[in-house]
Amino acid sequence: MCGRFTLRVSPALLAEMFALHRKPEFVPQTNICPTQLVLGVVLNQENGLRDARLFRWGLIPHWAKDPVIGASLINARSETISTKPAFRAAFQRRRCLIPADGFYEWRNTPGQKKKQPIWIAIRNQPVFGFASLWETWTSADGSELNTCTIITTQANSAVAPIHQRMPVILPEAFHEHWLDPLADPAELLTLLRPFPSEGIVLSTTVADELLASHGLPRQRTLFD
DNA sequence: CCAGACGTTGTT
DNA sequence: GTCTGG
DNA sequence: CCAGACGTTGTT
DNA sequence: GTCTGG
Numbered sequence: 520m521c522g523r524f525t526l527r528v529s530p531a532l533l534a535e536m537f538a539l540h541r542k543p544e545f546v547p548q549t550n551i552c553p554t555q556l557v558l559g560v561v562l563n564q565e566n567g568l569r570d571a572r573l574f575r576w577g578l579i580p581h582w583a584k585d586p587v588i589g590a591s592l593i594n595a596r597s598e599t600i601s602t603k604p605a606f607r608a609a610f611q612r613r614r615c616l617i618p619a620d621g622f623y624e625w626r627n628t629p630g631q632k633k634k635q636p637i638w639i640a641i642r643n644q645p646v647f648g649f650a651s652l653w654e655t656w657t658s659a660d661g662s663e664l665n666t667c668t669i670i671t672t673q674a675n676s677a678v679a680p681i682h683q684r685m686p687v688i689l690p691e692a693f694h695e696h697w698l699d700p701l702a703d704p705a706e707l708l709t710l711l712r713p714f715p716s717e718g719i720v721l722s723t724t725v726a727d728e729l730l731a732s733h734g735l736p737r738q739r740t741l742f743d
Numbered sequence: 744c745c746a747g748a749c750g751t752t753g754t755t
Numbered sequence: 756g757t758c759t760g761g
Numbered sequence: 762c763c764a765g766a767c768g769t770t771g772t773t
Numbered sequence: 774g775t776c777t778g779g
Contacts, residue, residue: 520752522762553762554779580749582756590778592750593762604749604757625762627753636762671751684752 520594521649521669521686524622525549525638526558528646533558533571533618536646537694543571551619553577553593559615559653559667562698569698574615574667579656580605586656589666595652597672597687597711601704606668609652611704614697616648616689617669621725624682637681640720641688648694650687650711672711677719688714 527547534542537560545558556573563570577589588605595606625634641647653667670687678685689697693710696702 520762522752524762550762552779578750580756582749587777588750591752594751596751599750606750608756623762634763668751 520624520671520682520684521622522553522593523636524551524619524649524686526551526619526646528618528620533646536691537571537616537618537648538569539571540568541570545571551576554590557617557667559617559651560648560698561613561615561653562700564700571618572665574653574665576668577666578605578609578652578654578668579664579666581608581654581656583656586658586664589656592668594671594686595668597650597670597708600652600670600711601708606652609654609668610707612700613653614707615651615653615667616694616697617651617667618646618648620644620646622649622686624678624685626681635723638722638725639678639681639685640722640725641714642718642720644718648689648691650689650697670711672713675713675716675719677716677721678713681721685713687711690714 530542543558551557553576555576557576558571559574560569560571576593578592579586579589592605600606600610621638621640623636623638625636627634650670651667653665656664656666671684672687674683674685697710
């Protein structure tokens, strides 16, 4: 799955790598959590340009009465995304890319009391995009909330020893297809596969280094 | 027909 | 909103 | 994902 | 142990 990730690149690089209309405003982060605001790249249907927008991580279906459901919909299984009521509308009409430069999976070692976080990145890719969906939810008082979810797939052989599943990382060559509002759903589903194992980089120590390099306090939630 | 669910993950 | 179960 | 909380009663 | 909140 994918329950935490990092995004530390400059807005300028992000704009370049995702062909954004303009530079997004965001602060580099090394511990992005569910229910926080995350950056999502969408295709603006008005002008055909790519925009980066903020979404609350945890998709709330438009029909939900209680928005608390979003906290559990931080991931969507690629295998069932086109049929599940919570996701199929978003899959048809509201696809996006969530930029990241790494993500965490927790390894549960038998005999060890605590799970160990492993930081996972892609070789030679300073930033990449998670295949994602977004929704707009309207509350009883009429206020709107834009939310998103990250699509998961079976772990590749590099990640499998740590965890059974992993987020879908779309190679840059697939970005345009994924964001195309007229794309054929059946073809889109073929894009949702595990990233090639050869490109995977794992680290047990980088997380602490990342925090230090940004002068951020060590985060008890992850590393103690 | 209406009522109620609608999701993921890990763990057992 | 739309499907499933009763 | 992890961290942190984890309650009852009667009344409207 | 399990749910909620971030």
